[in-house]
Amino acid sequence: MSKRQTETHLGMFASDASVNVGSQRGPGFSYALLITHYSLLFLVLCLAVIGSVLIVARTDVAGGDVVFISNRDGNEEVYTLDVDLGLARNLTRNTAWDGTPARSPDHEWIAFSSRRDGTLDLYLMNARGGGLRRLTADPAREVEPAWSPDGTQIAFSSDRDGNWDIYVMNADGSDLQRVTDHPADDKTPMWSPDGTQITFVSWRFRNSAIYVMDVAGGDARLLTDTRVRHVEPAWSPDGAHILLSSDRWNRNFEIFIMDTDGDNLRRLTNHESWDSNPAWLRDGRIVFESRRDGNKELYLMDAQGGNLHRLTYSQALDGDPS
Numbered sequence: 672m673s674k675r676q677t678e679t680h681l682g683m684f685a686s687d688a689s690v691n692v693g694s695q696r697g698p699g700f701s702y703a704l705l706i707t708h709y710s711l712l713f714l715v716l717c718l719a720v721i722g723s724v725l726i727v728a729r730t731d732v733a734g735g736d737v738v739f740i741s742n743r744d745g746n747e748e749v750y751t752l753d754v755d756l757g758l759a760r761n762l763t764r765n766t767a768w769d770g771t772p773a774r775s776p777d778h779e780w781i782a783f784s785s786r787r788d789g790t791l792d793l794y795l796m797n798a799r800g801g802g803l804r805r806l807t808a809d810p811a812r813e814v815e816p817a818w819s820p821d822g823t824q825i826a827f828s829s830d831r832d833g834n835w836d837i838y839v840m841n842a843d844g845s846d847l848q849r850v851t852d853h854p855a856d857d858k859t860p861m862w863s864p865d866g867t868q869i870t871f872v873s874w875r876f877r878n879s880a881i882y883v884m885d886v887a888g889g890d891a892r893l894l895t896d897t898r899v900r901h902v903e904p905a906w907s908p909d910g911a912h913i914l915l916s917s918d919r920w921n922r923n924f925e926i927f928i929m930d931t932d933g934d935n936l937r938r939l940t941n942h943e944s945w946d947s948n949p950a951w952l953r954d955g956r957i958v959f960e961s962r963r964d965g966n967k968e969l970y971l972m973d974a975q976g977g978n979l980h981r982l983t984y985s986q987a988l989d990g991d992p993s
């Protein structure tokens with residue numbers, strides 16, 4: 672066989688071999704690759720769905736989730752935080768100011784104030800940031816919503832009648848009623864767990880003090896000393912105590928707790944920095960904001976002021992937990 676014939680024969684053999692290999696890997700091999708690809712894709716989708724279900728389930732049943740305000744995305748927005756897992760998520764994602772959030776008793780809805788339509792009004796969204804609805808539409812300012820224990824009503828602060836007063840409306844924005852009517856400013860309402868009373872802050876004696884009144888309004892009873900400032904009342908889940916912030920010692924705001932009649936006031940925090948805006952979790956722990964590490968962040972402690980630890984680690988400002 673000549674050299675040329677040999678090269679031709681070998682070339683034909685190589686061509687036949689590649690055809691054989693290709694035919695052996697052809698349809699069966701391609702199907703195997705396709706099945707493997709879709710199996711992996713199906714596994715990833717299953718894991719994603721399971722993870723979503725677990726996250727949703729934990730948010731719905733946990734006692735350790737809180738809503739708060741942060742400007743970590745450029746402007747103040749409403750976030751949710753799992754205090755045990757340390758996971759935070761932006762719920763509002765709007766260029767306007769969003770603030771003063773309050774979560775409904777069943778944790779399914781969040782009321783908050785926003786300037787997104789030009790005026791400072793109240794809005795409602797579901798716990799995942801969807802289903803947005805506007806609750807008020809007034810040229811005046813409406814802030815600081817607070818849910819009734821049964822979730823059917825919302826108390827809030829408004830200056831629609833000339834100065835700040837407390838108002839109550841249904842959770843859909845209907846049947847709005849004014850429940851305080853005083854020349855001094857009344858703000859920061861909070862319902863008692865049994866739904867019969869509302870605490871609020873007033874400047875009736877030229878200093879901020881905490882008062883309590885029946886839900887229908889009427890005479891308000893003074894709970895705190897008017898010689899120093901007491902603000903931000905928050906009823907405990909069992910209705911036995913009220914959290915608050917005060918600068919009664921060293922003119923520096925600290926977190927305090929008192930009985931619901933104003934007696935037995937005692938300090939829970941003791942730090943040279945500013946501690947304020949306390950809020951109860953459903954499991955009885957307390958979240959508050961502080962600048963003790965140089966930046967406004969969220970912190971967690973038990974109802975006796977112990978087991979303190981930091982919750983957020985952001986260069987932005989995190990505060991106003993609820």
